[in-house]
Amino acid sequence: MSGEEFKTWQSVQAEVLRRINSRQWKPGDFIPNEAELSVEFGCARATVNRALRALADTGLLDRRRKAGTRVALNPVRKATLDIPVIRYEIEGKGQTYRHTVLEHNRAVPPSGIRARMQTEPGVKLLHLVTLHLADGKPYVFGDRWINPAVVPGIEAADLSAKSANEWLVANIPFEGGDFSFSAMTAGHREAEILACKEGEGLFVIDRSTWNKGLVITSVRLTFAPGYQMHTKI
Amino acid sequence: MSGEEFKTWQSVQAEVLRRINSRQWKPGDFIPNEAELSVEFGCARATVNRALRALADTGLLDRRRKAGTRVALNPVRKATLDIPVIRYEIEGKGQTYRHTVLEHNRAVPPSGIRARMQTEPGVKLLHLVTLHLADGKPYVFGDRWINPAVVPGIEAADLSAKSANEWLVANIPFEGGDFSFSAMTAGHREAEILACKEGEGLFVIDRSTWNKGLVITSVRLTFAPGYQMHTKI
DNA sequence: TTGAACTATAAGTATGTACATATTATTTTG
DNA sequence: CAAAATAATATGTACATACTTATAGTTCAA
Numbered sequence: 001m002s003g004e005e006f007k008t009w010q011s012v013q014a015e016v017l018r019r020i021n022s023r024q025w026k027p028g029d030f031i032p033n034e035a036e037l038s039v040e041f042g043c044a045r046a047t048v049n050r051a052l053r054a055l056a057d058t059g060l061l062d063r064r065r066k067a068g069t070r071v072a073l074n075p076v077r078k079a080t081l082d083i084p085v086i087r088y089e090i091e092g093k094g095q096t097y098r099h100t101v102l103e104h105n106r107a108v109p110p111s112g113i114r115a116r117m118q119t120e121p122g123v124k125l126l127h128l129v130t131l132h133l134a135d136g137k138p139y140v141f142g143d144r145w146i147n148p149a150v151v152p153g154i155e156a157a158d159l160s161a162k163s164a165n166e167w168l169v170a171n172i173p174f175e176g177g178d179f180s181f182s183a184m185t186a187g188h189r190e191a192e193i194l195a196c197k198e199g200e201g202l203f204v205i206d207r208s209t210w211n212k213g214l215v216i217t218s219v220r221l222t223f224a225p226g227y228q229m230h231t232k233i
Numbered sequence: 234m235s236g237e238e239f240k241t242w243q244s245v246q247a248e249v250l251r252r253i254n255s256r257q258w259k260p261g262d263f264i265p266n267e268a269e270l271s272v273e274f275g276c277a278r279a280t281v282n283r284a285l286r287a288l289a290d291t292g293l294l295d296r297r298r299k300a301g302t303r304v305a306l307n308p309v310r311k312a313t314l315d316i317p318v319i320r321y322e323i324e325g326k327g328q329t330y331r332h333t334v335l336e337h338n339r340a341v342p343p344s345g346i347r348a349r350m351q352t353e354p355g356v357k358l359l360h361l362v363t364l365h366l367a368d369g370k371p372y373v374f375g376d377r378w379i380n381p382a383v384v385p386g387i388e389a390a391d392l393s394a395k396s397a398n399e400w401l402v403a404n405i406p407f408e409g410g411d412f413s414f415s416a417m418t419a420g421h422r423e424a425e426i427l428a429c430k431e432g433e434g435l436f437v438i439d440r441s442t443w444n445k446g447l448v449i450t451s452v453r454l455t456f457a458p459g460y461q462m463h464t465k466i
Numbered sequence: 467t468t469g470a471a472c473t474a475t476a477a478g479t480a481t482g483t484a485c486a487t488a489t490t491a492t493t494t495t496g
Numbered sequence: 497c498a499a500a501a502t503a504a505t506a507t508g509t510a511c512a513t514a515c516t517t518a519t520a521g522t523t524c525a526a
Contacts, residue, residue, distance in 0.1 A: 008479075021444070033506055044481045049507075059315075065507045066489040074318055079412055080311045082292070083466075088307060169307065170260065179312055182461040183416035185434040201418040201434030211254075228415040233316075241509075266476055277511040282477075298477045298518040 005042035012041055012051035020060065020071055030070045031061075058233075081231040083179065083207075086132050086140060086221075087166065095134040099163050102141070102193070103129035106148075113145050116208055117215040126154060128164050131193060138194045140227070144219040151216055165219070168209075172216060177209040181229070184222065194224045203227045238275035245274055245284035253293065253304055263303045264294075291466075314464040316412070316440075319365050319373060319454075320399065328367040332396050335374070335426070336362035339381075346378050349441055350448040359387060361397050364426060371427045373460070377452040384449055398452070401442070405449060410442040414462070417455065427457045436460045 006012045019025045031037075034052065038045040052069055055061045059078050063069045090097040106124045109117065119125065126146040132139050144164055148154055157167050182204050184190075191198040203223040209216045239245045252258045264270075267285065271278040285302055288294045292311045296302045323330040339357045342350065352358065359379040365372050377397055381387055390400050415437050417423075424431040436456040442449045 035506080045507095046482090046509095047480060049509095050479085053508090063507065064489075065487065066491095066505055068506060074321065078313045079316055080313045082311055085307050176466045178463065178465045180461045180463045181414055181436070183434040183436040183456075183458075185418075185432065185458075199418065199432040201416040203414070203416040223416075225416075225418075228413045230411065230413045232411045233409045268476080278477095279479095279512090280510065282479095283509090286478090296477065297520095299475050299520055300518095301476060 007043050007047070009047050009050035009054070012037075012043065012048055013054055015041070016051060016055060017060075025071050027071050027073050030068050033068055079231045079233050081229060084229075085165065085169070087163065090132070090134040090139060093134070096136075097132070097134065098136065099130055099132045101128065101130050101160060103127060109145050113218055116218045117145060117147055119147060130163060132163070138196075138224050140221050140223045141190075141193050142219050142221050144217060146217045147215060150211070150214045164217075168217060172211065177207055180206045182206070186225075190222055194222070196225050200225045203229075240276050240280070242280050242283035242287070245270075245276065245281055246287055248274070249284060249288060250293075258304050260304050261306045263301050266301055312464045312466055314462060318398065320396065323365070323367040323372060326367070329369075330365070330367065331369065332363055332365045334361065334363050334393060336360060342378050346451055349451045350378060350380055352380060359384075363396060365396070371429075371457050373454050373456045374423075374426050375452050375454050377450060379450045380448060383444070383447045397450075401450060405444065410440055413439045415439070419458075423455055427455070429458050433458050436462075 006015050016025075016031070019031075025031050032040070034045045034048045037048045041048065052061060052063065056063045056069075057078075060072055061069055062072050087097045087099075105127055107127045108122060109119070109125050109127070113125075114121065114123075117125065126148050128144045128146065129141065130144070131141045142163075142165070146154055146164065146168075151168070151172055153171065154167070157171075162170070184202050184204050186194070186196055186198055186200045186202050188198060190196070190202060191200070194202070196202075202225060205221040205223075206219070207221070208218045239248050249258075249264070252264075258264050265273070267278045267281045270281045274281065285294060285296065289296045289302075290311075293305055294302055295305050320330045320332075338360055340360045341355060342352070342358050342360070346358075347354065347356075350358065359381050361377045361379065362374065363377070364374045375396075375398070379387055379397065379401075384401070384405055386404065387400070390404075417435050417437050419427070419429055419431055419433045419435050421431060423429070423435060424433070427435070429435075435458060438454040438456075439452070440454070441451045
């Protein structure tokens with residue numbers, strides 16, 4: 001029992017997890033410091049550090065300098081989910097991908113979009129509505145606004161070959177984005193585009209992407225009924 | 234230019250990011266290996282490793298032994314989202330939290346739940362339907378099934394004081410869970426419970442939690458209209 | 467010509483040491 | 497006695513080195 005050694009950070013992590021799960025270390029408890037654990041586990045402190053850091057990343061431990069490491073009181077665990085590129089998602093299911101551009105123009109965006117994209121009133125943006133189909137059936141449609149002032153070359157791009165998303169990903173670097181996930185009720189327009197019934201619940205992803213503080217594009221993806229996003233902890 | 238040194242893993246990461254964003258390293262490109270970068274950056278290979286590993290974790294780089302490191306072709310970036318504990322989420326908005334138990338019984342689950350929970354046909358499970366309210370207004374309701382064979386003590390627990398979720402989190406260790414996010418259309422039951430209109434689109438989270446390969450609980454959270462989950466990259 | 471064995475390579479990991487940094491605890495000082 | 501200076505401490509990081517592991521690429525054999 002006392003002679004057991006944990007030489008890899010994964011095995012250290014597993015042992016720490018075991019102690020947490022077995023309630024040997026309870027939520028809120030301080031656990032021994034890295035130096036002590038490294039002695040007990042018969043490994044280097046760096047190995048313990050790696051294991052504990054990984055657990056802190058998942059939200060299971062709280063760590064603070066000088067204070068020490070404690071088991072998180074509320075395991076608000078962080079799930080990581082892959083933001084799908086629609087084409088790959090569809091092709092990954094063995095279905096054939098196709099998309100059609102329903103609208104492609106320049107227009108003054110509604111106020112909600114204007115706020116998201118931080119543009120002045122009256123400024124026209126590129127507006128694209130694209131329907132993505134899986135095996136010919138509507139899968140999701142994207143209502144996208146692009147700020148051409150931030151995206152050189154987009155005016156000249158052929159967005160019928162590649163989708164706007166693919167073109168942007170391939171040509172414009174970006175720093176980050178924010179996402180929101182929600183549900184909406186299909187109105188007349190959504191029902192028509194997605195070939196579903198009015199009043200059906202639809203899964204919606206809103207995404208804004210920025211670079212150097214400027215919003216490149218803002219898009220709302222409205223999925224056909226039945227869509228699910230999956231993730232594991 | 235050539236004399237610049239990057240001594241911390243954060244600065245190495247920033248420089249790598251800069252090169253990716255500036256298209257010096259394009260999607261699909263192999264980047265120099267760790268040893269070469271450590272020479273160029275004037276730091277240890279471990280420092281480069283730390284930086285690149287972090288970027289690989291976010292999905293921006295693909296790394297494989299022997300093959301090397303390349304800029305991800307499709308930045309299927311991984312968003313991390315915090316799975317909320319409903320009470321804290323509501324209280325975090327400055328609203329008062331309250332919950333009521335609508336159903337509390339033992340019953341044979343429908344086949345979908347049975348499949349998720351890997352139980353035999355005919356086996357009864359604990360079934361709990363709980364409505365969570367924010368400032369007295371319906372916020373979300375949970376339709377939960379618990380396998381009492383896996384959860385000792387649940388029968389005796391007082392689930393009116395703490396919600397089932399809080400009780401489980403506090404008393405039963407768990408290894409992991411899987412989540413799915415989707416939308417549904419409010420039927421008669423949902424409309425009644427959440428005080429919304431029939432036919433409204435509702436945001437839904439399905440979650441299963443397991444330990445030692447056994448499914449502890451499976452819950453569907455159905456949120457009142459307007460709910461959003463947010464995350465950033 | 468397929469496939470099995472081998473080899474070289476790049477990432478992955480472990481370790482001892484050293485120093486940095488944040489933060490708590492203690493002591494000194496006004 | 498409160499505020500400021502100081503010490504103590506646990507995590508955080510860097511580095512040189514050494515060894516491990518997965519695997520792409522090559523060679524060899526059936």
